[in-house]
Amino acid sequence: xxxxxxxxxxxxxxxxxxxxxxxxxxxxxxxxxxxxxxxxxxxxxxxxxxxxxxxxxxxxxxxxxxxxxxxxxxxxxxxxxxxxxxxxxxxxxxxxxxxxxxxxxxxxxxxxxxxxxxxxxxxxxxxxxxxxxxxxxxxxxxxxxxxxxxxxxxxxxxxxxxxxxxxxxxxxxxxxxxxxxxxxxxxx
Numbered sequence: 001x002x003x004x005x006x007x008x009x010x011x012x013x014x015x016x017x018x019x020x021x022x023x024x025x026x027x028x029x030x031x032x033x034x035x036x037x038x039x040x041x042x043x044x045x046x047x048x049x050x051x052x053x054x055x056x057x058x059x060x061x062x063x064x065x066x067x068x069x070x071x072x073x074x075x076x077x078x079x080x081x082x083x084x085x086x087x088x089x090x091x092x093x094x095x096x097x098x099x100x101x102x103x104x105x106x107x108x109x110x111x112x113x114x115x116x117x118x119x120x121x122x123x124x125x126x127x128x129x130x131x132x133x134x135x136x137x138x139x140x141x142x143x144x145x146x147x148x149x150x151x152x153x154x155x156x157x158x159x160x161x162x163x164x165x166x167x168x169x170x171x172x173x174x175x176x177x178x179x180x181x182x183x184x185x186x187x188x
Contacts, residue, residue, distance in 0.1 A: 003038050010037025013106040025075055044112065045102035052117050052124045053097050062094045097121050 010016050016037035024030050051059060069086040077083050100119025106112045117124075165171045 002042075006038030006041045008038075009106070010039075010041035011035075013037075013112075014109045015106070015112075016040030017109070040110075041104075041106075044104065044114075046098065048102045048114055048117055049098045049100050049119055050094065052100075052122045053119060054094060055123065058094065062090060065089060 014037075016035055016039060018032075018034040018036070020032050020034070022030050022032055050062065054062070065086050069083060069090070072078075072080060072083045072086070098119075099121060100117065102114060102118075103116040104112050105115055162171060
């Protein structure tokens with residue numbers, strides 16, 4: 001029933017039309033034109049909840065695993081151990097926490113606005129992260145300055161590594177004393 005209603009709503013607004021050039025299993029290219037308005041609508045809402053609930057590293061791994069799982073399923077390998085493992089990982093560690101309500105304003109095609117996102121599991125909480133001067137905010141502008149200072153230590157380390165790579169002939173020095181470029185020749 002959910003998919004039928006999502007198809008009806010998504011189709012009415014022209015969501016989910018896809019024209020793709022694909023890599024076939026036989027190592028040839030093919031063109032496919034697909035229409036899945038309900039899946040497109042549910043995908044928008046689900047991904048909004050995923051990004052509001054999970055942290056950056058979890059989302060990155062979820063997407064990497066999703067690409068791999070998609071390829072395996074495309075190849076018909078639904079019950080291979082790696083497919084089962086990837087599905088179980090997504091269901092256990094990502095999907096289990098994803099619940100909530102997403103309010104969308106749909107126009108035509110992929111033109112839409114997300115008006116509201118609600119979930120008991122949201123880790124996005126604007127009141128926790130204020131750049132205004134708020135006395136009881138857990139994260140203040142001064143905390144952000146400290147975080148940026150710590151982040152800059154990593155940048156300093158990266159610059160030092162660029163110097164090592166330049167000395168080894170892997171990078172050449174561009175304009176300015178600390179600008180390096182990859183010239184492909186291996187020469188300084």
